[in-house]
Amino acid sequence: MSNYKKLITLINRKQAKVCVVGLGYVGLPIAIEFAYKGFFVYGFDTKESRVQRLKKGISYIDDISDKDVKKAIGKKLYPTCCVSDLSKADVIIICVPTPLRKRKVPNISYIIKASNSIRNHLRKGQLIVLESTTYPGTTRDVILPILQKGGLKEAADFFLSFSPERIDPGNKKYPFAKIPKVVGGISKEATALTKTLYSKVIDKVVTVSSAETAEIVKLLENTFRIVNIGLINEFAMVCNKFRIDVWEVVKATKTKPFGFMPFYPGPGLGGHCIPTDPLYLSWKARKLGFKTKMIDLAAKTNLFMPYYVAQRAEELLQLKGRDIDKARILVLGVTYKKDVKDLRESPALDIIGLLKDKGSRVSYSDPYIPYLDINSICMKNTKITQAGLKKYDLVILTTDHKKFNYKPIAKNAKLIFDTRNAFEKAGIKSAHIIKL
Ligand SMILES: NC(=O)c1ccc[n+]([C@@H]2O[C@H](COP(=O)([O-])OP(=O)(O)OC[C@H]3O[C@@H](n4cnc5c(N)ncnc54)[C@H](O)[C@@H]3O)[C@@H](O)[C@H]2O)c1
Known part of the structure; x- marks a missing residue:
């Protein structure tokens, strides 16, 4: 046989x-x-x-x-x-x-x-x-x-x-x-x-x-995601210039029953796949003399998002008369996506680093991560309390874990920058909650 x-x-x-x-x-x-x-x-x-x-x-x-x-x-x-x-x-x-x-x-x-x-x-x-x-x-x-x-x-x-x-x-x-x-x-x-x-x-x-076809199928899946996420992140930045709520725009656009698939903006890409896989394709394509312009631009746009979040945080504080180098900031959620323990490539880590570079005193709270010892960041998880929340000049929501209790956070924080639209999804709207 x-x-x-x-x-x-x-x-x-x-x-x-x-x-x-x-x-x-x-x-x-x-x-x-x-x-x-x-x-x-x-x-x-x-x-x-x-x-x-x-x-x-x-x-x-x-x-x-x-x-x-x-x-x-x-x-x-x-x-x-x-x-x-x-x-x-x-x-x-x-x-x-x-x-x-x-x-x-x-x-x-x-x-x-x-x-x-x-x-x-x-x-x-x-x-x-x-x-x-x-x-x-x-x-x-x-x-x-x-x-x-x-x-x-x-x-x-x-x-x-x-x-x-x-x-x-x-x-x-x-x-x-x-x-x-x-x-x-x-x-x-x-x-x-x-x-x-x-x-x-x-x-x-x-x-x-062929094996090559199977290999590139996976790369198309994640290229599709990196490009669409890059597009919606750019759209979020454009909408902010127009003072338009990008989340409302996506909600209304997705009522079209064909030809549109919703993607949502956020503080940047993370995880082991989407930030990485398309770059395998662009690298190999370059070896064959082809430049993947879409992938490169999307990757660049997504990589910019943590800088954009830090910049918006600075502007929001200025509007409240606070300087970023004297501000106390609480970052909510440090894993790369909600409800997982995975920190790989998480944009929240970049945001923490950028805020610290600007001189802010940064703490974080994440029910999945008791301490951080990564990318020269050594910090312990901060337990969220009503009194504790009041001490921060700004709370930035970077990962929308289901375990967060959004109502008391909204009630006790002075100013919130929500990069995931988590508060509105929890039915909370307020003038002190600013969305990406
Ligand atoms: N994590 C995801 O969500 C996901 C989804 C789809 C595809 N992928 C792909 O799957 C692959 C694996 O990803 P992962 O997230 O499981 O990685 P991982 O880091 O979680 O696990 C990899 C494991 O391989 C082990 N390992 C390394 N070298 C080894 C060797 N020579 N022999 C035996 N074990 C070895 C490591 O110790 C580790 O336990 C990657 O190519 C990734 O891009 C990951």
């Missing part, structure tokens, strides 16, 4: 052993889902502390509870740091980070390192799937040569494909199984095997003609 036939039979019978490489925001939910659906899963991570926590049934990811971890371990999830376990798996799914380097160029060193580990344990009959977001060509031009170094051939001996991860941390409406999965293989055999694999855990799998 061919390697392909053997593997497809194993997958169809759920006897294929799956190894997820990298147990972060993406990898851990995938590993758990495969274990729940009856597959034996090795969860491989180089960070020993993470593996130890999982073995004890402790989660370190927002959307995954300790109970979820315990249930998966009780089924068939085996967390491991042992790289030789890679050879025991029939399917290996790579979910390692793809950050940017300081000069905003792609850093695919984690993918290369993981691929080298897999190559050292590669055997006939394995399927390797890359899920990490990256530029088109990574699977074919970077991973394939590494895996073929040992003499095994793709499509005959092993199979390689790309399938972008679309998980949205904190989004309860679309759990893992309900988000359609796009798959593109190096060979048609790889596409077929990957489609069969994901069909066991996800309701809908969409195949495309």
Whole structure:
């Protein structure tokens, strides 16, 4: 029997052993889902502390509870740091980070390192799937040569494909199984095997003609977001010049039943995906002699937003006769989006830094972050109290966590700058609440 036939039979019978490489925001939910659906899963991570926590049934990811971890371990999830376990798996799914380097160029060193580990344990009959977001060509031009170094051939001996991860941390409406999965293989055999694999855990799998197409699908998704967010952020700044409420504008515009999709302004972009992924595309396009003007402009506009917020804060204080270098400011919410613990690339951190540079005394309050020790900011969370709120010249709402109790904040703060329209959404309107 061919390697392909053997593997497809194993997958169809759920006897294929799956190894997820990298147990972060993406990898851990995938590993758990495969274990729940009856597959034996090795969860491989180089960070020993993470593996130890999982073995004890402790989660370190927002959307995954300790109970979820315990249930998966009780089924068939085996967390491991042992790289030789890679050879025991029939399917290996790579979910390692793809950050940017300081000069905003792609850093695919984690993918290369993981691929080298897999190559050292590669055997006939394995399927390797890359899920990490990256530029088109990574699977074919970077991973394939590494895996073929040992003499095994793709499509005959092993199979390689790309399938972008679309998980949205904190989004309860679309759990893992309900988000359609796009798959593109190096060979048609790889596409077929990957489609069969994901069909066991996800309701809908969409195949495309190549790994490159699958890679760029993810980049279109996040480019669409960065450009539209850049556009609405620019629109917010224009509306402010006209003294028009941008939030009211979007609310009215979205009543058009076709041809418009609402995006909302904010204090800037954060997280691991939207600020990063489109820059993977623009970098690769530049290598091919093409300049992505839209992406570059959107990235620049979004990067400007923390400066804009700090500047507006200064103007608002001036209107109240307060100088920013003598002001006490409370920043509400420091994570990059609401209801998550994730601080990666959070614009609130830039805003805190900018306000401090202007000489303000800045505190923060965030129910998810007990202390900050990041980007040369060392601060402790401030508990919100009625008396405490009265001490601040300005409160800036940067992250609209559901846990904030908006009514008492509005009642006791002297002046509020709301960058998320959170107070109005909570039914509170007042002259001392100024919106972005
Ligand atoms: N976080 C998201 O919301 C999201 C959504 C869609 C796609 N993605 C993409 O998925 C990929 C992973 O992102 P993430 O947020 O899960 O990252 P993460 O930092 O949360 O997790 C990555 C994990 O990989 C581990 N790791 C690093 N190198 C390793 C190696 N050589 N072998 C084994 N483990 C290794 C790390 O220790 C860490 O636990 C990235 O490419 C990201 O762009 C992320």
